[in-house]
Amino acid sequence: MKFLSAVIxxxxxxNFAYSQNTTxxxxxxxxxxxxxxxxxxxxxxxxxxxxxxxxxxxxxxQRPIALKSGGFSANFAYNSDLTYQDNPYAVDGGELDFAxxxxxxxxxxxxxxxxxxxxxxxxxxxxxxxxxxxEYTSAFVDATPNQKGVFNSQSxxxxxxxVALLSQYGNGWSYSGVISYNMTKLTIxxxxxxxxxxxxxxxxxSFSIDDSQIIxxxxxxxxSTDGDSQGDYNGRDEMDRFDIASSLKLIREIGPxxxxxxxxIQYSDYANGANDDRTQFLHNLALNLNxxxxxxxxxxxxxxxxxxxxxxxxxxxDYEMFDAGAGIKLSARF
Amino acid sequence: xxGTERRISFLNGTVETIDEQNSSIDFxxxxxxxxxxxxxxxxxxxxxxxxxxxxxxxxxSLSFAKFISESDVYIHSGSFLFCSKYKSTYLKISSRLxxxxxxxxxTFIVDCxxxxxxxxxxxxxxxxxxxxxxxxxxxxxxxxxxVVGSPSYLGNAYDIDLMLLLQSSRLxxxxxxxxTTFDQIGLAIYVQQLKLxxxxxxxxxxxxxxxxxxxxxxxxxPPDE
Numbered sequence: 163m164k165f166l167s168a169v170i171x172x173x174x175x176x177n178f179a180y181s182q183n184t185t186x187x188x189x190x191x192x193x194x195x196x197x198x199x200x201x202x203x204x205x206x207x208x209x210x211x212x213x214x215x216x217x218x219x220x221x222x223x224q225r226p227i228a229l230k231s232g233g234f235s236a237n238f239a240y241n242s243d244l245t246y247q248d249n250p251y252a253v254d255g256g257e258l259d260f261a262x263x264x265x266x267x268x269x270x271x272x273x274x275x276x277x278x279x280x281x282x283x284x285x286x287x288x289x290x291x292x293x294x295x296x297e298y299t300s301a302f303v304d305a306t307p308n309q310k311g312v313f314n315s316q317s318x319x320x321x322x323x324x325v326a327l328l329s330q331y332g333n334g335w336s337y338s339g340v341i342s343y344n345m346t347k348l349t350i351x352x353x354x355x356x357x358x359x360x361x362x363x364x365x366x367x368s369f370s371i372d373d374s375q376i377i378x379x380x381x382x383x384x385x386s387t388d389g390d391s392q393g394d395y396n397g398r399d400e401m402d403r404f405d406i407a408s409s410l411k412l413i414r415e416i417g418p419x420x421x422x423x424x425x426x427i428q429y430s431d432y433a434n435g436a437n438d439d440r441t442q443f444l445h446n447l448a449l450n451l452n453x454x455x456x457x458x459x460x461x462x463x464x465x466x467x468x469x470x471x472x473x474x475x476x477x478x479x480d481y482e483m484f485d486a487g488a489g490i491k492l493s494a495r496f
Numbered sequence: 497x498x499g500t501e502r503r504i505s506f507l508n509g510t511v512e513t514i515d516e517q518n519s520s521i522d523f524x525x526x527x528x529x530x531x532x533x534x535x536x537x538x539x540x541x542x543x544x545x546x547x548x549x550x551x552x553x554x555x556x557s558l559s560f561a562k563f564i565s566e567s568d569v570y571i572h573s574g575s576f577l578f579c580s581k582y583k584s585t586y587l588k589i590s591s592r593l594x595x596x597x598x599x600x601x602x603t604f605i606v607d608c609x610x611x612x613x614x615x616x617x618x619x620x621x622x623x624x625x626x627x628x629x630x631x632x633x634x635x636x637x638x639x640x641x642x643v644v645g646s647p648s649y650l651g652n653a654y655d656i657d658l659m660l661l662l663q664s665s666r667l668x669x670x671x672x673x674x675x676t677t678f679d680q681i682g683l684a685i686y687v688q689q690l691k692l693x694x695x696x697x698x699x700x701x702x703x704x705x706x707x708x709x710x711x712x713x714x715x716x717x718p719p720d721e
Contacts, residue, residue, distance in 0.1 A: 220543070220556030221575045221607040221617065222665030224640060224700040225657040226711075228693040235690065277690055284683055286690065330686055332679025 190401045191252035191470070191481070193428055193446055194360060194383045197324040197342050199272035199290030202239045202493060204328065233277030233286075236496040241268040245464070245487025246302045251316070252470070252481045260309050263301040266489075268294040283331045291323040295349075314350060321345045338364045356401070357388040375413040382406055400435040422450040432475070439474035460491040502530035502548040502566065506671055509542025509557075535562050538574065545671055551580040551587075552675065554667045571614070575607040577667040579675050583622065589614070594648035597626045602635070603677045605667060609703045613644035613651070619658065620680040625650075637684040644706045652709065657695060658685045 243266045250262040272290025298313035305313065324342040331337075340362040346355045364381035387401040409426035425447050432440040448466035455461060465486040472479035504511075504526055511524040514535040524536060530546055537560045538544065546553040548566055555561060559574020569576070570590045578587060580601055587598045593612025598604070600623015607615040616625060621635040628647030638658040642651030662668050662681065675681070701710030 218664045218666055218669075220666045221605050221615070222661035222663075222668070224615075224617070224654075225660050226654045226696040226698055226700065227657050227688075228696070229655050229688065229691040230693050233691065274690065277687055279687070282679070284687055330683065332681075332683040334682070
């Protein structure tokens with residue numbers, strides 16, 4: 163088994179739709195992503211101490227390190243991203259089909275509660291959460307006054323809390339179970355638009371090929387939702403669904419930059435009300451470029467293209483969207 | 497007396513066998529059975545591997561050792577790696593001056609010191625190390641220990657960067673087959689990364705006496721005062 167130190171940054175892209183007429187608000191668009199707090203707890207830092215020129219010896223280089231006495235850890239991060247979205251409300255034409263920029267500020271924390279050695283695996287429980295502001299703006303786009311009004315009405319804050327249990331095996335496979343609570347609130351009137359309890363089981367395996375790292379994962383998610391009855395859906399639980407998703411990610415270091423293209427496919431099956439017969443396949447192709455300036459400060463660039471192919475519902479839930487943005491990340495680990 | 501279950505599975509370079517009794521020197525070959533009466537010496541850049549039913553031993557460059565039995569190794573100079581998955585493994589390690597007994601299962605590196613003792617570096621272990629003065633010291637993965645003196649005792653212990661050690665160790669990388677305990681080593685590295693607080697800009701060197709240990713600093717030179 164070879165081990166590469168790499169930075170794994172996970173961008174959370176939430177795409178929401180709102181109609182001023184009858185179609186309501188689309189709060190279920192996009193990928194089901196793992197909680198950002200879990201991502202910062204499990205990301206691996208890039209080697210920053212010039213170990214590329216290793217002098218070898220039979221017994222190896224013996225460099226002293228300082229270790230924590232217990233298994234408790236704390237991780238904090240602040241992200242600020244500005245992203246151009248050509249279809250921020252996830253629609254297929256119509257009056258909401260216009261571009262926007264989204265400015266996201268996210269405060270994330272997570273805590274590792276211990277390290278449990280099971281012999282052939284290591285268990286690590288985590289708890290954490292995040293609070294994110296999402297403001298639609300007219301940066302990068304030419305918006306009409308009406309469209310700017312939509313930006314204001316659609317900006318939202320989201321809150322996440324999670325508990326997770328990770329199990330890492332020596333053969334490279336890891337398994338996790340996560341219970342995540344997400345709440346979305348519109349900033350214009352502080353109304354709660356969505357509550358979503360997501361239950362996730364995920365398997366992940368990483369491989370090393372040459373100087374690249376390849377990460378494969380597969381997950382099963384159940385969403386138990388409570389949504390705004392004035393929106394797209396008549397019933398508060400019409401966004402209840404399960405997802406089956408799988409992704410393949412390549413991470414490669416080129417100089418000081420990590421380049422990570424990723425492809426995700428997600429199948430969703432809805433359960434209730436008007437969405438009873440609805441199923442969809444979502445394809446997402448994303449690229450992340452990450453430049454680690456210091457151990458705690460990263461610059462990143464993200465771009466993604468999403469295609470949603472839906473069937474079985476009264477509304478046209480197909481959409482395509484393109485996103486591109488950049489941001490900074492400050493992080494600390496204790 | 498021949499160790500009928502131990503044989504050389506890999507050899508690179510020149511490995512000499514020395515018979516103390518009649519001062520004869522011969523050359524070892526792949527598939528040779530290990531003779532417990534002979535000393536084995538490796539030249540510069542030469543290494544070999546011994547496999548038995550229960551363990552793997554890799555001997556490094558410029559090493560001089562005798563494999564008295566499956567559970568008894570004498571190393572005069574150089575280094576070796578030992579790997580066993582069997583939980584009841586028993587191995588007596590003797591150097592020019594010091595002796596220690598390993599019990600349990602695991603993978604570790606022994607590196608001789610100028611003072612006659614040796615460094616004991618567990619990569620992944622579930623076991624204990626006993627010296628004359630300190631019996632049954634529980635081993636911690638990635639914690640280097642000095643075994644010095646006669647009667648032997650444990651010197652200072654240092655947590656060391658396991659990933660760096662694995663990347664730079666020829667006892668790991670210059671052999672064609674992967675160790676059977678690589679999964680466990682991977683977990684030890686994973687746990688160490690979870691607990692990592694920081695790294696010192698220093699490297700551990702040799703120990704010329706029982707009381708001194710070379711530690712080489714690196715990085716930017718401090719300004720002259």
